[in-house]
Amino acid sequence: MIAGHLPILQVALPLIAAPLCVLLRRPTLAWAFATLVSWALLAMSILLLIRVMADGVISYHLGGWAPPFGIEYRLDALNCFVLLVISAIAAVVTPYMRESVASEIAAPRHNLFYGLYLLALTGLLGIAATGDAFNIYVFMEISSLASYVLIGLGSSRRARAAAFQYLIMGTIGATFLLIGIGLLYMMTGTLNLADLSQRVAKVPDMRPIYAAFAFITVGILIKLALFPLHIWLPNAYTHAPSAVSAFLAASATKVGAYVLLRFVFTLFGAEFSFERMPLMEILMPLSLIAILVGSAVAIFQYDLKRLFAYSSIGQIGYLALGISFASTSGLTGAIVHIFNHAMMKGGIFLALGCMMYRTGSVELSALHGLGRRMPFTTAALIIGGLGLVGVPLTSGFVSKWYLVQAALEADLWPVAVLILLGSLVALVYVGRVIEAAYFRPPPPGAHAIREASLQMLIPTWILLAASLYFGVHTDITVGVAERGAEMLLGIAH
Amino acid sequence: MDILTHFNYWAAIALATIGLYALVARHNMIKKLIGLSLFQTAVFLLFITIGKVTGGTAPILDSAYSLYSNPLPHVLILTAIVVSVSTLAVGLALAIAIKRDYGTVEEDEIHEADNDPGPGSA
Numbered sequence: 001m002i003a004g005h006l007p008i009l010q011v012a013l014p015l016i017a018a019p020l021c022v023l024l025r026r027p028t029l030a031w032a033f034a035t036l037v038s039w040a041l042l043a044m045s046i047l048l049l050i051r052v053m054a055d056g057v058i059s060y061h062l063g064g065w066a067p068p069f070g071i072e073y074r075l076d077a078l079n080c081f082v083l084l085v086i087s088a089i090a091a092v093v094t095p096y097m098r099e100s101v102a103s104e105i106a107a108p109r110h111n112l113f114y115g116l117y118l119l120a121l122t123g124l125l126g127i128a129a130t131g132d133a134f135n136i137y138v139f140m141e142i143s144s145l146a147s148y149v150l151i152g153l154g155s156s157r158r159a160r161a162a163a164f165q166y167l168i169m170g171t172i173g174a175t176f177l178l179i180g181i182g183l184l185y186m187m188t189g190t191l192n193l194a195d196l197s198q199r200v201a202k203v204p205d206m207r208p209i210y211a212a213f214a215f216i217t218v219g220i221l222i223k224l225a226l227f228p229l230h231i232w233l234p235n236a237y238t239h240a241p242s243a244v245s246a247f248l249a250a251s252a253t254k255v256g257a258y259v260l261l262r263f264v265f266t267l268f269g270a271e272f273s274f275e276r277m278p279l280m281e282i283l284m285p286l287s288l289i290a291i292l293v294g295s296a297v298a299i300f301q302y303d304l305k306r307l308f309a310y311s312s313i314g315q316i317g318y319l320a321l322g323i324s325f326a327s328t329s330g331l332t333g334a335i336v337h338i339f340n341h342a343m344m345k346g347g348i349f350l351a352l353g354c355m356m357y358r359t360g361s362v363e364l365s366a367l368h369g370l371g372r373r374m375p376f377t378t379a380a381l382i383i384g385g386l387g388l389v390g391v392p393l394t395s396g397f398v399s400k401w402y403l404v405q406a407a408l409e410a411d412l413w414p415v416a417v418l419i420l421l422g423s424l425v426a427l428v429y430v431g432r433v434i435e436a437a438y439f440r441p442p443p444p445g446a447h448a449i450r451e452a453s454l455q456m457l458i459p460t461w462i463l464l465a466a467s468l469y470f471g472v473h474t475d476i477t478v479g480v481a482e483r484g485a486e487m488l489l490g491i492a493h
Numbered sequence: 494m495d496i497l498t499h500f501n502y503w504a505a506i507a508l509a510t511i512g513l514y515a516l517v518a519r520h521n522m523i524k525k526l527i528g529l530s531l532f533q534t535a536v537f538l539l540f541i542t543i544g545k546v547t548g549g550t551a552p553i554l555d556s557a558y559s560l561y562s563n564p565l566p567h568v569l570i571l572t573a574i575v576v577s578v579s580t581l582a583v584g585l586a587l588a589i590a591i592k593r594d595y596g597t598v599e600e601d602e603i604h605e606a607d608n609d610p611g612p613g614s615a
Contacts, residue, residue: 134569141576148583157594161603164522164587171529171580172516178573179509179536185566186543 003047007060007073010044010083011126011139013037018118027102027110034114035094041125042084042091049080053480059131067131068192074131078484081335082128082258085342089250089463090121093346096459097243100353104155104241113153117247120146124255133181133191133267136259137174140223143255144170147248151240162235169232173222180216183208197267204272213277216263224256226283226320227290230313237309242353245305249312250346250463254338257319261334264323265488274326283324288415290317291422298429304355304362307429308348311388314422315341318403321419325406331485333402336477340387340395340467347463348384351377354452354460367433369442373449378437380460385430387467390423395471398478501542508535522588522598526581533577540566540573 002009017037024030052058052075060073075083097117105113123143127136148170152163185191187208188199200209218229225233233253237245264273273279294314301307319341322334352362354377359366371378387394400419407416451457470477508531515528544566552564588598595603 134572138572138576141580145576145579145583148587152587152590157591158607160587160590160594161600161607164584164591167580167584167587168516168525168529172513172532175533175536179539182536182540182543182566 005060006044006048006051007058007075007129008062010041010048010087011073011122011129013040013044014118014122014125018115018122021118022111022115024111027107028098030111030114031094031098031101034097034118037118038087038090038094038121041087041121045080045083045087048075049084049480052077052080053483068190068195071135072131072192072194073129074194075129076484076487077480078261078335078487079128079258081480081484082255082338083125085254085339086121086124086128086251088466089247089342089346092459092462093243093247093250093350096246096350096353096456099453099456100243100357101241103357104243105153109153113150116146116149117244119143120150120247124251127255128258131193133184133193133196136262137178137181140174140177140259143252144174144223147244147252150244150248151236153244154239154241156239158235159239162232162239166232166236169222169229173219173229176215176219176222178219180212180214180219183212183215187212193262193267197269200268200272204276210277213268213273217260217279220256220260220263221320224253224260224316224320225313226316227286227293227313230290230294230316233313234306234309237312237349238303238306242305242349242356245309246346246349246353249309249349250342253312253316253319254342257316257323257334257338260320260323261331261488265326265331270326270489280324280326283320284415287317287320287324288418290314290320292317292418292425295422295425295429299425299432301429302364304352304364304367304433305349307364307433308345308352311426311429312345314426315345315388317422318399318419321415322399322403322406325403325410326489327406327409328482328485328489328491329402329409330406331488332478332481333399333406335481335484336395336402336474337399339477339481340399340470343463343467343470344384344387344394344396347380347460347467348388350456350460350463351380351384354456355381357456358449358452364432364436365443367436368440369437370449371438373442374451376457376461377452380457380464382430382434382437383464383468385433387464387471389426389430393468393471395467395477398471398474402478501538501545505535505539505542508532508538520600522584522591522600526584526588529584530577530581533573533580537570537573537577540570 014037021030021033024033058075062071120143123139126139130136148163148167152160184196187203187206188196190196222229237249291314294310294317298307298310319334319337322330356362387396390396390400404416404419512528512532512535516525519525544563546562549560549562550558552561592598595606
C-alpha cells in the first residue's frame, strides 16, 4: 500500500524530518537522524527507478485530485534518474558530515544545520519529482533559501558576502521563472507540465509564449550557472562549509540542468525551442565559452575549492553543450554527465573536506608533499581530477565520448575539436594539483599530519569508485540516459 | 496595444524595471533588497492582473453570481508572497551578519576589505 505513495514520500519525508531534526538538540542525534533519512530516501529512489524502468511512467495524484486540476507527480526514466543521483549523493555525504561539520560549525547550531540541509534536499527532490510548473518554482525557492543559509554558515566572513550575492542572483533567476510560468498560465490556463505541452503546441506563435520561453530559459540558466550567469558560483562554493560545497556542487546545478531539459523538451518541445527559437545558436557558443574560459580561469587559482568551482563552470558547459545539440547522443551525453559529474565533483569536494579537516587549509601550497602524508585523500583528488579531464576508464570519458559523437553527427567538427581542447586545458589544472601533491617537498617545519578518518574517507571513495565503475560498466547509466533522451525527443521506445 | 486598457501590465513592467535597475545599479545591500522586493511585487501584480475578469465578482459560490474572477492566480501569489517574505528575511539577516563582520553593507567597501576586485556590478 505504501509503495503506491512512494513518489510523494520521497519529498514529504525530508520535509517532515527537517523540523524534527531541529528539535534534536544533541549534534550526534541530529546527524544520525539525518543519515537515516538520507538512506531511506536512497532506498525509495532505487525502488522507484526499478518500477519506472519496468512499468513505464508513474503518475501520482496529490490528494487524489486528478490532473490537470490537481497537482501531479509524474515520474519517468529521466526524473527517476535525477532523484537517484540526488538521493545517492545525500546518502553518501550525510555520514561524512559528522566530523567535517563538527570542525567547521559551532556545536549549538548543528541541529539547525541538519534541519536546513534536509530542507535543501526536499527542494531538490521536489523539483525533480513534480509535474507542476508552479511547484517547480516553490521547490526551487525552498532549496535555494536553505542553500543561501548553508553557504552563509561558512567560517570565513566572505561566506556571508557570497551567500548574499547568491541570494540576489538566485532570486532574480527564480522570479524570471515565475514570470515565465505566469505568461504560460495566461495563454493556456493550466500549470500541469504535460497539459501545458499540449496546449502550448496549439498556440506557438503568440508573443507571450516567446516571452515566457525567454524568461524561463534565462531564469534556469542563472540557477544552472552557465557562463555568463555564473558569477555567484565560485564564491559560493569556495566559502561554504566543505560538506555543503560537496553537496551543492554535486546536486544543485544538476537539478538546474534537469529543469532546463524538462522545460525545453517536454514543455516547449524540441521543434519550438530549436526551430522557432534560436536556442541552439545561443546555448552552443555560451557553453563552449564556459568550457574554455571556466577551465582556463581554473588554471590560475591558488585556492583548491575555487579551482574546482571554476572547473564546475567548465563542466556545466559540457552539460549545456549536450542539450544544445538536441540529438539523441547529445542528450544522452548531457544526462549521463549529470550523473558522472555529480560523482566526480562530489568526490573531489569531499576529498578537499578531508584536507581541510587535517591541514586547516585548501590552499594549493598546503597540498605540497601531501601525497605521502595523506595518500588516500590525495589519490582521491587526483582520480576525480582525471575524471574531469576525461581520461579513458573514468566516467568523464563516457560523457565526452557521447558529446564528441553528437558533434560529429551534427557535422560540427570544430565543436568536437573545442571539446577536446577543453579537456587539454583541464589537464593543465589537474596537472598543477598532481605536481603540488607529489613533486613538491612538504613545507619545512610542517608538523606530522595523519590521514583523514575512515568516516570521511569511505564516503569520498564511494563516490570516486562509482565514477570509476561507471566509467567501465556504462550499460546502466547510458541505458537509462538513452531512454530519457529518447523520451525527451519524443522518439518511441 | 492601448496603454490605458492595459495599464496594469505597464505598471507591472515599470515596477519590475525599477526594481531590476536598483539591483544592478546600487551597491548598498539594503537598497538591493528593496529593489528585489519591488521586482517580486511587480510580478505579483502581473499574476493578479491575469486573474481579473471584466465585471466579475469575488470567487464565492453563490447562485446569484455566475461571473467571477479567476481565483487560481490569487492562490499562487499567496504562496509567492510567502516565498518573497522569506527571501527578504534571509537577505536582511545576511545583511546584519555582514554589517557585524565587515562594519559596512556597501558592496564596494566589502570587496575592498577582502582585497577582491569583485565581479563588477552584480
